[in-house]
Amino acid sequence: MTEGNSEHATHIISYGKLASVWLALLFLTWLTVRVARHNVGIGHVWGSLTIAVVKAGLVIAFFMHMKYEGRLLRCLLFFALSVLAIFIGFTFFDVLYR
């Protein structure tokens, strides 16, 4: 692998690709509003959250360039999200089975 500090080594995302991501995000926003309005009850929280996770994935991968970053940043992202998942998960162990 080449040294990552040269600007020439970085990947340039085309305007076209960014536009498709933008359209996908707008579509998912429309979809999440539609799903929520036609699906009453606590169950739709999971549907909305699933769509939110997909949207977040698109933003992180393309807008934030994570898809083109090296192993270090990806591992750190994974670590940060794991910590978040652990503290949410463990809190729910306590809240739901107290």
Place this chain on the structure above:
Amino acid sequence: MSGPPHKDYAGAKLGMWIFLFTELLLFGGLFLLYAVYLTRYPREFTAAGREMHLVLGTLNTAILITGSYFAAMAVTAIQRDERRRAVGLMEGAVLTAAVFLFNKYLEWSAEIGHGIYPDSPRLVAGPPGESVFFSLYYLTVGLHGLHVLIGGTFLTVVAIRVQRGTIHAGNYVLLENGALYWHLVDLIWIFIFPLYYLIL
């Protein structure tokens, strides 16, 4: 080739990402509070969610996504050495921040007008779950709004520096970090929107 001063591109970006992780954990804590209280007061949260302005919320979601798109395009523009386009795109992103905050102002004014604000007589008299919902709403959205303000200021500074030529195709890490911050603001709103506006 002239010898530019030493710049640690990878280090600057790594630092920004680590800061963003702490932001993620900060808002993660607020989402955790939300989730715990949702399991305790599901009915009150649903009732309170119906009071939210869905149209303004959806509009603001689209505005932030568009602002994020402008910031992402600005990175591509500066990498391709299209300076004027980069400045225009940054200005576009700053505009989305301003419009977002203006909508927020309209929304909060309407809510406060309806007697919905922390410790208001209406919420004190109502069920406890509802006041918890709105306290968390004002806290989370207020903190997010502060981030929008900071992000807008950050992007303005970056736009000025691109205009002056201190940020260019050979050294654009500040623009990239500004864009990353702006994407984080969008990212957090992506979760605030369904949790607070779509609990119908």
